Amino acid sequence: MCVCVSLHFVPFHFSLFDANLTRRAYFAAGCILQCTQFKAFEKLTPHCDKYQMLPFREAEEDSSPNFSWGVKKGKGALNKGVQFYKSFTYEGVDISLYDCVYMCRPDEDEPDIGKVVKIWETAQKKRMVKVVWFFRPTEVIHWLGNIKLLDNELLLASGEGIGLSNCNPVILLQEAITGKCNVVCISTDTRNPQPKDEDLDTADFVFCRTFDVRTREISEEFPNSIAQIEVEHYFNKETDQKQPLHHGGKGSLEKPQSSSSFGGTTTKTVVKDGQSGRSTQLKKATSSSRERHGNISVTNGTVARTEVKYSCCISPTSLSDSHALKKRKLLDSSGTAPFEQHKVMQSKSQVTKVVEKGGQGNISVTDKTVAGTEVKHSYCTSPTSLSNIHALKKRNLQDSLGTAPFEQRKVMKSTSQVIEITAWVKEGASTWFKEQPWNERLHVAQERGTLVLLENLDPSYTSAEVEDIVGRALEQKVSAKMVQHNTFSNSLNGKAFVIFKSSEHAETAISKLKKRCLMLGDGRPVVARRGTIEEPVKCSGLPGHLSIGRIKFQKLGEEMRKAVSTSHHSQSNTIEHEMAVEWRALQEKSSLWWKALHEKQAAEIELLRGKLKSPIWN
Amino acid sequence: METSDKEYVAFGEKVKRTIFIDNLSPVATEAVVKAALDQFGNVIQVKFIPNYLEPKNIGQAALVEVENADQAKTIISELSNSPFMICGMPRPVRARAAEAEMFDDRPRKPGRKIVCRWLDSSDPDFEVANKIKLTVRKQAEESKFLLKHQLEEEENLSKKQMETLNASYKKFEIIESVVSNRVATRLAERYRVRVADAEH
Numbered sequence: 001m002c003v004c005v006s007l008h009f010v011p012f013h014f015s016l017f018d019a020n021l022t023r024r025a026y027f028a029a030g031c032i033l034q035c036t037q038f039k040a041f042e043k044l045t046p047h048c049d050k051y052q053m054l055p056f057r058e059a060e061e062d063s064s065p066n067f068s069w070g071v072k073k074g075k076g077a078l079n080k081g082v083q084f085y086k087s088f089t090y091e092g093v094d095i096s097l098y099d100c101v102y103m104c105r106p107d108e109d110e111p112d113i114g115k116v117v118k119i120w121e122t123a124q125k126k127r128m129v130k131v132v133w134f135f136r137p138t139e140v141i142h143w144l145g146n147i148k149l150l151d152n153e154l155l156l157a158s159g160e161g162i163g164l165s166n167c168n169p170v171i172l173l174q175e176a177i178t179g180k181c182n183v184v185c186i187s188t189d190t191r192n193p194q195p196k197d198e199d200l201d202t203a204d205f206v207f208c209r210t211f212d213v214r215t216r217e218i219s220e221e222f223p224n225s226i227a228q229i230e231v232e233h234y235f236n237k238e239t240d241q242k243q244p245l246h247h248g249g250k251g252s253l254e255k256p257q258s259s260s261s262f263g264g265t266t267t268k269t270v271v272k273d274g275q276s277g278r279s280t281q282l283k284k285a286t287s288s289s290r291e292r293h294g295n296i297s298v299t300n301g302t303v304a305r306t307e308v309k310y311s312c313c314i315s316p317t318s319l320s321d322s323h324a325l326k327k328r329k330l331l332d333s334s335g336t337a338p339f340e341q342h343k344v345m346q347s348k349s350q351v352t353k354v355v356e357k358g359g360q361g362n363i364s365v366t367d368k369t370v371a372g373t374e375v376k377h378s379y380c381t382s383p384t385s386l387s388n389i390h391a392l393k394k395r396n397l398q399d400s401l402g403t404a405p406f407e408q409r410k411v412m413k414s415t416s417q418v419i420e421i422t423a424w425v426k427e428g429a430s431t432w433f434k435e436q437p438w439n440e441r442l443h444v445a446q447e448r449g450t451l452v453l454l455e456n457l458d459p460s461y462t463s464a465e466v467e468d469i470v471g472r473a474l475e476q477k478v479s480a481k482m483v484q485h486n487t488f489s490n491s492l493n494g495k496a497f498v499i500f501k502s503s504e505h506a507e508t509a510i511s512k513l514k515k516r517c518l519m520l521g522d523g524r525p526v527v528a529r530r531g532t533i534e535e536p537v538k539c540s541g542l543p544g545h546l547s548i549g550r551i552k553f554q555k556l557g558e559e560m561r562k563a564v565s566t567s568h569h570s571q572s573n574t575i576e577h578e579m580a581v582e583w584r585a586l587q588e589k590s591s592l593w594w595k596a597l598h599e600k601q602a603a604e605i606e607l608l609r610g611k612l613k614s615p616i617w618n
Numbered sequence: 619m620e621t622s623d624k625e626y627v628a629f630g631e632k633v634k635r636t637i638f639i640d641n642l643s644p645v646a647t648e649a650v651v652k653a654a655l656d657q658f659g660n661v662i663q664v665k666f667i668p669n670y671l672e673p674k675n676i677g678q679a680a681l682v683e684v685e686n687a688d689q690a691k692t693i694i695s696e697l698s699n700s701p702f703m704i705c706g707m708p709r710p711v712r713a714r715a716a717e718a719e720m721f722d723d724r725p726r727k728p729g730r731k732i733v734c735r736w737l738d739s740s741d742p743d744f745e746v747a748n749k750i751k752l753t754v755r756k757q758a759e760e761s762k763f764l765l766k767h768q769l770e771e772e773e774n775l776s777k778k779q780m781e782t783l784n785a786s787y788k789k790f791e792i793i794e795s796v797v798s799n800r801v802a803t804r805l806a807e808r809y810r811v812r813v814a815d816a817e818h
């Protein structure tokens with residue numbers, strides 16, 4: 001053991017990935033510091049049967065009136081005292097062989113899901129079940145690679161080794177079966193009866209892949225047997241399932257210390273929208289007021305400001321769920337709130353003012369109601385909730401814009417001609433400009449006042465095409481450059497810098513474009529304004545690049561040598577890593593903001609474009 | 619200026635094997651980025667995207683062309699799975715597949731026709747067109763605002779982390795000094811508590 005304090009004293013369970021798998025060993029691990037020696041990414045730390053480590057506190061066998069055995073299956077071959085069963089009833093729930101159940105641990109938010117493959121009673125009258133686990137996507141995210149899983153997709157464990165299955169007593173106060181769940185196999189394996197559509201709708205989860213716990217491979221092939229049970233039992237049953245399907249997610253077993261109850265009944269119908277079964281097994285501390293989809297409230301924005309006040313709905317956990325732990329911290333740090341209160345987690349209302357409408361079309365969306373302490377995570381705010389918001393936004397927008405004065409639809413042939421842009425060279429034009437690098441040209445042009453910024457172009461134009469357009473339409477020879485897209489560019493909106501011959505030319509062009517309307521094909525009026533480029537401030541660092549004051553890194557100079565050493569992956573048990581993950585979360589959040597913004601803007605434009613009576617086509 | 623189909627297709631290939639990286643520190647140069655990514659694959663070229671319209675402290679962006687599309691995909695997934703830092707920590711860089719519009723020297727799409735026309739105020743579409751123009755302007759403002767907000771968020775996070783880092787460093791220094799001047803060992807002997815002797 002060492003004094004591993006330095007920068008590594010971050011407690012182990014904050015380390016990113018393996019937390020999910022290793023939390024099963026958390027109790028067994030004991031001293032936290034010991035764990036920091038594990039290199040988290042590589043090892044599946046022993047999935048100790050922690051159930052065997054903890055002293056069992058079982059309810060007394062006889063005094064549990066809620067339990068009764070079902071159909072017997074047969075006696076054990078080796079040990080005649082063992083009696084196998086096909087089903088049992090506990091707390092009113094019928095659990096049969098090959099059913100899928102929720103197994104919950106007291107400290108965990110999400111229950112595990114497993115398939116019961118063996119039910120028996122030992123000679124000592126202990127009731128046991130053997131459960132083969134399903135993996136959630138978050139638990140295997142490291143090995144997923146590029147595979148995209150559905151929201152409610154699981155992976156069946158296969159292969160040999162730890163993590164495949166567990167044998168538990170049925171009644172265990174710390175962790176036990178808490179409910180049945182409906183898992184449908186959608187694999188196209190010939191041995192699998194294909195599920196019907198209604199089955200899919202009511203399914204809590206689906207699976208079509210296996211995760212081999214030893215080789216850590218994900219495959220769509222099913223081996224012939226898993227945990228010595230024929231694979232056919234893992235597939236869908238042939239006959240219709242008689243079990244009442246409303247069990248999905250409903251914990252009908254009450255645990256005395258249960259900190260959660262499985263709500264999620266109401267969201268069954270939503271499965272269709274792609275808001276998947278995840279919603280059904282989401283824990284809701286207060287099932288009452290927490291509508292996952294966010295509350296949409298329409299408020300009237302402040303009229304006075306011409307500049308639009310902005311904010312977006314953010315769903316930070318629509319990122320890969322490996323950030324769930326980060327989210328936990330974020331939640332905690334942003335303060336605890338009483339359960340009943342809807343906590344608006346880093347979301348702000350979105351107020352847009354549609355200029356021409358005189359203040360009526362104000363939309364604000366608040367999202368992300370997250371309760372305070374106990375429910376620590378929200379796998380819930382999946383992207384689907386965001387898209388839901390979009391749908392609502394769009395609808396609201398449409399409603400508000402729909403009240404705009406209705407233009408008369410006169411079929412009138414427009415008098416202006418359609419100009420076709422072909423390569424255009426003005427006679428006698430020589431190269432006006434020395435071919436300076438664009439950087440300088442832009443600056444020079446800005447000083448001289450000849451720089452114009454054109455917006456709302458088709459982003460797939462090239463610089464030369466822009467030159468031609470301006471040439472033909474405005475009959476001036478110019479030099480143009482399309483602005484390259486970067487992180488923040490709206491992919492519908494192409495921009496170009498255009499340098500005119502003189503500032504008067506630029507002025508006339510701008511005024512011309514303002515007064516009349518240069519309409520490009522497929523309905524894009526060109527917007528022109530004075531071009532300004534940002535001053536090239538050379539800043540020495542990026543926010544987020546931290547250094548300890550007393551230790552000076554030599555960033556400049558020696559760059560080549562330092563390049564490899566300063567560029568690295570972060571190790572997972574360091575503060576650096578934790579911070580990096582926070583940045584990651586912020587990056588993902590911001591890309592979501594932008595996406596939301598762009599989508600909304602696209603919708604607005606589309607709407608308006610749809611009103612064009614005689615659009616030109618390309 | 620017509621370009622041939624072949625050129626256009628070749629450009630498409632190039633796009634596929636180029637990675638777009640942002641959140642780069644302004645002090646990173648092309649050589650740095652190249653060296654950093656050479657660990658993953660064969661980097662042919664690194665070009666920075668000049669930033670004309672946005673404020674300067676959002677970090678640089680670069681287009682990195684690698685040998686083939688598979689390498690590009692691997693790099694992108696590597697960088698997405700585990701945070702990778704270039705030239706400063708802990709803010710990781712972000713990698714995406716490049717898009718054609720990010721490139722500077724795009725060839726024209728062969729066979730493409732562009733048409734346009736002028737609209738006067740008498741034209742029925744004029745009003746709508748004006749509305750579109752206004753909307754575009756408004757959206758530009760919105761984008762600017764969002765960008766500002768994002769920068770603020772980044773600043774905040776950075777400050778917060780800086781505090782955490784400083785606090786941790788202080789703790790570290792304390793412990794280190796205690797260990798190094800053997801106070802810890804003596805105390806341990808006194809209280810009969812085990813402690814490690816050497817640092818790991």
